Amino acid sequence: MKETLFHGGTIITVDESTANPEVVVAHDGTIKFTGSRSEAERNLSGAPTYVDLDGNCLLPGFIDAHSHPLWAAKTRGSPVVDVRPEIVPTFDAVLAKIERRVAVAEPGEYLLFFGLDTQLHHGFKILTREQLDSIAPDNPLGVQTSNCHALYLNSAGFEVCGIDEKTPTPTGSIIERSVCGRPTGKIAEAITWQALEAFYEAWGDDRLCEEFEKCIHEFIRNGITTTTEHLYLPFYKTYYLSALKKGWPLPRIAAYQQAITPDMKVEPMNIQNDRLWMAGVKIHADGSPFIGNIWLSRPYLENQFTLVNMNLPPGHTGSVNYPEEYFEKMVRNYVSQGWQMSIHTQGDRTIDMVLDLLDQILSEVPRLDHRFRLEHCALMRDDQIERAIRMGVLSSFFINHITHWGAPIEDVLFGPERAAHYIPAGTAAKQGMRISLHADTPMTDPSCLELMQAAMTRRANDGRCLGPGECLEVETALRAVTIDAAYQIGKEDVLGSISPGKHADFVVLDANPLQTDSNCIRDIKVKQTWLAGECVWTND
Amino acid sequence: MTDLLNCVPIITIGGFLGAGKTTLVNRILAQADGRRIVVFVNDFGSINIDYDLIEAADTDRISLKNGCVCCTLNDDLISSIVTFCREDQPDTIVIESSGVSNPRSLDQSIFALQSAGHVRLYNRIYVLDADQFGSLGYENTEILIDHAVASDLVLVNKSDLVSDKKLRALEATLDRSTGDTAVCRTTHCDVAIDSIFESNESVSFSCDGVVLADVEPVQSHRGRYHSWSKTVERPLRRETFQEFLRELSGIALRAKGTIVFDDDPTHLSAFDLVGNRMTNRTIGNCSPQQASKLVVIGKNDSMNLEELEYRFAACLAEGTV
Numbered sequence: 001m002k003e004t005l006f007h008g009g010t011i012i013t014v015d016e017s018t019a020n021p022e023v024v025v026a027h028d029g030t031i032k033f034t035g036s037r038s039e040a041e042r043n044l045s046g047a048p049t050y051v052d053l054d055g056n057c058l059l060p061g062f063i064d065a066h067s068h069p070l071w072a073a074k075t076r077g078s079p080v081v082d083v084r085p086e087i088v089p090t091f092d093a094v095l096a097k098i099e100r101r102v103a104v105a106e107p108g109e110y111l112l113f114f115g116l117d118t119q120l121h122h123g124f125k126i127l128t129r130e131q132l133d134s135i136a137p138d139n140p141l142g143v144q145t146s147n148c149h150a151l152y153l154n155s156a157g158f159e160v161c162g163i164d165e166k167t168p169t170p171t172g173s174i175i176e177r178s179v180c181g182r183p184t185g186k187i188a189e190a191i192t193w194q195a196l197e198a199f200y201e202a203w204g205d206d207r208l209c210e211e212f213e214k215c216i217h218e219f220i221r222n223g224i225t226t227t228t229e230h231l232y233l234p235f236y237k238t239y240y241l242s243a244l245k246k247g248w249p250l251p252r253i254a255a256y257q258q259a260i261t262p263d264m265k266v267e268p269m270n271i272q273n274d275r276l277w278m279a280g281v282k283i284h285a286d287g288s289p290f291i292g293n294i295w296l297s298r299p300y301l302e303n304q305f306t307l308v309n310m311n312l313p314p315g316h317t318g319s320v321n322y323p324e325e326y327f328e329k330m331v332r333n334y335v336s337q338g339w340q341m342s343i344h345t346q347g348d349r350t351i352d353m354v355l356d357l358l359d360q361i362l363s364e365v366p367r368l369d370h371r372f373r374l375e376h377c378a379l380m381r382d383d384q385i386e387r388a389i390r391m392g393v394l395s396s397f398f399i400n401h402i403t404h405w406g407a408p409i410e411d412v413l414f415g416p417e418r419a420a421h422y423i424p425a426g427t428a429a430k431q432g433m434r435i436s437l438h439a440d441t442p443m444t445d446p447s448c449l450e451l452m453q454a455a456m457t458r459r460a461n462d463g464r465c466l467g468p469g470e471c472l473e474v475e476t477a478l479r480a481v482t483i484d485a486a487y488q489i490g491k492e493d494v495l496g497s498i499s500p501g502k503h504a505d506f507v508v509l510d511a512n513p514l515q516t517d518s519n520c521i522r523d524i525k526v527k528q529t530w531l532a533g534e535c536v537w538t539n540d
Numbered sequence: 541m542t543d544l545l546n547c548v549p550i551i552t553i554g555g556f557l558g559a560g561k562t563t564l565v566n567r568i569l570a571q572a573d574g575r576r577i578v579v580f581v582n583d584f585g586s587i588n589i590d591y592d593l594i595e596a597a598d599t600d601r602i603s604l605k606n607g608c609v610c611c612t613l614n615d616d617l618i619s620s621i622v623t624f625c626r627e628d629q630p631d632t633i634v635i636e637s638s639g640v641s642n643p644r645s646l647d648q649s650i651f652a653l654q655s656a657g658h659v660r661l662y663n664r665i666y667v668l669d670a671d672q673f674g675s676l677g678y679e680n681t682e683i684l685i686d687h688a689v690a691s692d693l694v695l696v697n698k699s700d701l702v703s704d705k706k707l708r709a710l711e712a713t714l715d716r717s718t719g720d721t722a723v724c725r726t727t728h729c730d731v732a733i734d735s736i737f738e739s740n741e742s743v744s745f746s747c748d749g750v751v752l753a754d755v756e757p758v759q760s761h762r763g764r765y766h767s768w769s770k771t772v773e774r775p776l777r778r779e780t781f782q783e784f785l786r787e788l789s790g791i792a793l794r795a796k797g798t799i800v801f802d803d804d805p806t807h808l809s810a811f812d813l814v815g816n817r818m819t820n821r822t823i824g825n826c827s828p829q830q831a832s833k834l835v836v837i838g839k840n841d842s843m844n845l846e847e848l849e850y851r852f853a854a855c856l857a858e859g860t861v
Contacts, residue, residue: 086644087686087689088686088689088717089689089718089719089720090719092716093689093716093717093718093719096713096716096717097682097685097717100678100681100682101678104678122719517655519655520652520655520656523652523655523656525615
């Protein structure tokens, strides 16, 4: 029986009933006691291991409520070349980097680049198949956008992905074509992720396992002890089981299986006491605000960026991914199986459509504790927040849109009025919704401290604040990456706070986030990460 | 709120192994013109040769060795800077990072210090070895370019060693790849200090104006590079050691050190090996007890440490003290 007693630091339990304890005792991976040291020592079953927090701060392990650890390993792990604007500042620099990589490529070598950004790559121009062919005539080559939703391919790329003039466009996907039907370079949504598998398969499993291990480490070193695999597919299970078997410090994973058709089998599972379980089903109702495929009640702004760089028509209000009847069929099928639905929604008209459908389904077959989730919620309106709360629908906010793309959101996509309520986490929290925050890795890097700071300050990278009225209080931000995130993944009984009976998952920070300047939260250092009572990472 | 202009300005100096960072630091110190400049010298190896070569008072040169300021030594760097700012504030702080450090990680630490009101990031200089550029292979060349992007001023150093054609091609690559970064040709980092202290005035000192990059999930560089260090209190045989260095030039990215030879035990020599290029110079008198020190850095897949140890042992002079 392994017993550990934590003492000597500030302990933030995120549980009012156990607030400000002097010590915490973990026993065989479970929290056994919180309270005074004297009482703890009276009830010890043996000689515990004492962990002196040395003035640091102990909190429940962080929970990122929407992420893709395995998919991130595929998408961004080597040999994918990182061309995100933080690394490669201009569109021409991206082309130069691609050209340098092609110059040293083996004949036929598969080449992928991640991070092309319509909004942030200065001088952006739409990539064409011919342009990529001229750069790389002999190698399958793909350039994925930083929002993950779109991919540009050369001819060899189309060939290895099996996409040509005769390929029908799958429901829910986009293949841009010439008048005679020939793919012109860009594909988007579900077919993007299917096409990329051709590249990942060519690179083999060893590469994936190596990158997966690195990705797991990245979550753990940021104190994230639980996250999700949104877009989980059944064949992912092998990699997760392998990670557990190898003893990697895999965060607990709530799997949300990707729904592309209404008839996919979803396997109920809970492996090794909440290390990997099937939490629900993920469906894309719409796409990305950065490529224009979200459904809006008011159009995009009209300017060089939207009309030329994004190639949107004037008055563009976008659309949903699937025909409404098809989408309804999918949702009804998975709801009828009892799954929690996690629905990707960005535009307000999409949210109207989804809430209408869920309202209808729930009126026909009431379900008290469904915890249906709306993901990202970029342009959710106040009336929709009220309605969602009435229905018991929850929002998980992709707050890093503000930090990474805040300037173009305000200046070129939606204007100041909509930017001030873009990702309306503050309104949702004030109205009483139990919200969560997420980094949507691989889109942005995993760090719950960065999420908290982003939600508390709403500062874009250029320093501007988008909508001070939507900023979160620190307590709410902390709950959104601990207990309220646990609630959204259906595990608030065993995760999200330091409470007796819950899993002993902790993060040790070198400063108390409740007493740190909101502009410095992300600078707090993670000293240790504990998972199921074991120290799985330390920065010493 | 703290007025940033009253905070201690920080100049960071990055660059690959052997690019000329220490030379630049000494250039800056030589032109300090009464400014008190504190220099943090980071060496990836366990012996900080660069520290010995920095021409500043001992109290104003701080050695951070056996790790990297962007990762393993980050806490040491931050606490040391905070102490200086609180107790003995200099006019300027210069950080010479190790040859393998990631400048974006270092930026994040300095922005954190800036948020706390201790310092302001003043200028990020990247020293690039024009002669070495292009001969390091694809991956290392891409790292150089990626790091150059994260700077305000790139010095294309050792420009006297390459043809004008190669220089123009290098500058065209930088111009296409780095966006707004200024590029300047130098020989022995002969840049006027005014261009360092003034070149960045137009750039916002606030971190608000800088896009913070997500940092690679790298905890240290130990997995990629080997560092082998040695201190010996016996003189070395000159010819054997020269042979040792010639062999090293094929496998090490960088080697440097201060050596006492048995044929001239009262003088200390410094050597510097970058790729295939080596320089030697006598740097002063020394006592017979003076130790020889050297550091070798190379990629872990091409440098065999046991082999190095064995070959170096053969350089030690017999029966001498």
